[in-house]
Amino acid sequence: MENLDSILNKEQAEAVRCTEGPVLVLAGAGSGKTRVLTHRAAYLIENCGVDPWNILAITFTNKAAGEMRERIDRLVGVRAREIWVSTFHSMCVRILRRHIDLIGYTSDFSIYDTDDQLTLMKQVFKSLNIDPKLIRERAALGAISSAKNEGMDAEDFRKAAGSDLRQRRIADCFTEYQKRLHQNNALDFDDLLIKTVELFKTDDRVLGYYQNRFRYIMVDEYQDTNDIQFELVHLLAGQYHNICVVGDDDQSIYKFRGANLNNILNFEKFFPGAHVIKLEQNYRSTSRILDIANAVISHNTGRKPKKLWTEKKGGAEVVFHEFENANDEANAVISDVWKEVQNNGRAYHDMAVLYRTNAQSRLLEEQCIHRNVPYQIIGGVNFYQRKEIKDVLAYMKVIANGSDTIALERIINVPKRGIGASTIQKLHMFAEANSDAAHQMTLYEAACRADTIGIGGKAGRELKKFTEMIEGYRDKLRRSGYLDQEADPKFKESFTIQDLIKSIRDDTGYGEELRAEGEIEAETRFENIDEIVSKAASYQAEAEKPKLSEFLEEVSLVADIDRADESKDTLTLMTLHGAKGLEFPKVYLVGMSDGLFPGYMSMNDPEDLEEERRLCYVGITRAEQELVMTSARSRMVNGEYQRMKPSRFIDEIPDQLITKELLYPSRVDIDGFSDFSGTPFDDGMDMGMRRNAGNREDDRFGRVIGGHTGTVSGSYGVNSYGLRGMGSTGYLESKKPSGLRGRSGAGATGRKRSGSGIPGYMQKTSEQRLSSLDYGAGDRVRHVKFGEGTVVSVVDGKKDFEVVVDFDKAGRKKMFASFAKLRKLL
DNA sequence: CGATGTTAGTTTTTT
């Protein structure tokens, strides 16, 4: 290896050489921490004679793991293969597959993702007779997950609940949920970590083995570890204490997932005698970009003191653009991307558009298609969450793990075989009746005995066919060596995992059903199945000893980012969370609007707000040369338009650091109301005033009105999120009564009917959806008063509402004119 | 049973 000091700065080299005992590397954004980690691993092997087999490196994503392995490989050659590089979750699965029988599961356990958890929780609610209206399944799951991440089990949770009725109810759910997970021989994501800790605590020898094996442990992105991960690390390092963690408290963005900032803030306390090294030189960004990042993050409190600096002085100006609406924003951004490539010789893959929520990707995608810009969306609907993929995987899960009832129920009637709800109900009752403390009969076992239960007719025949098919697959897989056992040497026709997927597609009629639909969407789904076939093929080529359950786990644990393909020259679209650890020459941060970023959920809690600010910091520091930030004054959120002002994070940037430009027309049409054009709506934010605090029904912002027919047309109001929104209702021209305004939302679940905007359908009612409805067409104005802070009272169904309008002088003048017209009509 | 119609609830961020 070359001389360290020639390729690393002083602190980096120190971090590399500091191999013994606990080490905390506080690595600011772009300070070369990956460099440190890879060189450190290489140094351990080359200079300290450490066996690669004794090194454990934990990264945040599988992709990062792969990259790290590759980079170490380049430094020390093939020996790098021996290093255990993986994510926390993958590591735990690997350990659990070997030893989980010690804690009462079997090694073919299923891993439940969020969807599966929800399905399971619904069953729990049903069996405990809990009304989902009182406690939502998601809320229960959320509470349980946070409890788990704090190291609590169901019992602890119950104790903590005390006399709180709701909490106690959730405690019941917790108990039942765990029980059912166990019955299904399944673990959720949290359990993967928890059960590993449990395993270590249960069995000294297992713990001893891994402690002894992992003499040198490195953890990347340490600021985003949670309590369980901390415990895991603590346990593993318990013998040798050679633990090196790398992280940046300013980049902690996973609190919602249980990340505990104290892990890094108090590292020295948990690991006495820890050596602390700070990496403060940034090699990534220009000083212009860095100044902005520092300006924003300086608004946070309780940070570890540090000051990032760079030698790259100056650089391109950073700009902020505010657009009239999200469409204009997307249009301008993608157009700029295109120009960068055409005129400035940038490659698409040198740029990224980052946003707060996945939903924002849609408009951007449309623009990319429109402009023929090659793009890659990371995240959003995960490939493995797509219906067809989940269906195929569910088949495979049933085959691998017959106890997995969630998977079984998913596909027992897919494609339609005439095994409906009542048949499944019968099977459940049979299974229940034949279970005792010693053995729980599974749904699948019940299905196998359909004929003895007295399920005859079509359902009976189909059940028989179904279970025989599953058994057939199992048999072939077993003999081919993809289940637990070794392959049967006498079995000639090797049946691979790809074969299995193809069989599922072709034999069950699933593929046929898709084909029959004949729509483009169905075609895509078909292709998606092909993609999973090739995924299986590559798994099989790479794995030492391919097993079905291992393939399934590989598939469950991939992150969105793992699927990114850098070899293609495409523009990257992704969330800020997804961008962690990445860098791009030019970065666009879009949707910089209060309510979106920071999100409305986080705006009231100082701690949450700080996390959002860190996310903003992460976003800014992804940029190497150029940074563009944008926002839109109006955008569609949850089916209705909302008005937003620029993000407070923009305000936190001193004016001399950033060039702000407002790109929207000075004249604004509101709901086609030319009377109002040119009103002070232009400045977006001052059209309303809060009358009362809170978010009660009668506490609304108002814009009113007008109407050639004497009815109210559209309005600004406080919607359920406490944000000002422009009612999507209110067509003055509409002849329909207010309850019947055409809406999309048509159809139900079926694949074909998923579309929106089918004409002739309507949605509203349910109290006419008043909670988010402002004043719609058809609502009559009762009287109008003028004066400072114009007050308008509106009859809205049964209730009178009062609306306060606050305009500037010019606007008020126009408004008065309109009101005069209106008054005449009344 | 299953197809179609209707309605209520909803959303950050992810391993």
Add this chain to the structure above:
DNA sequence: ACTAACATCG
């Protein structure tokens, strides 16, 4: 805008 869950009918 989207979708899961419920309602209705053949």
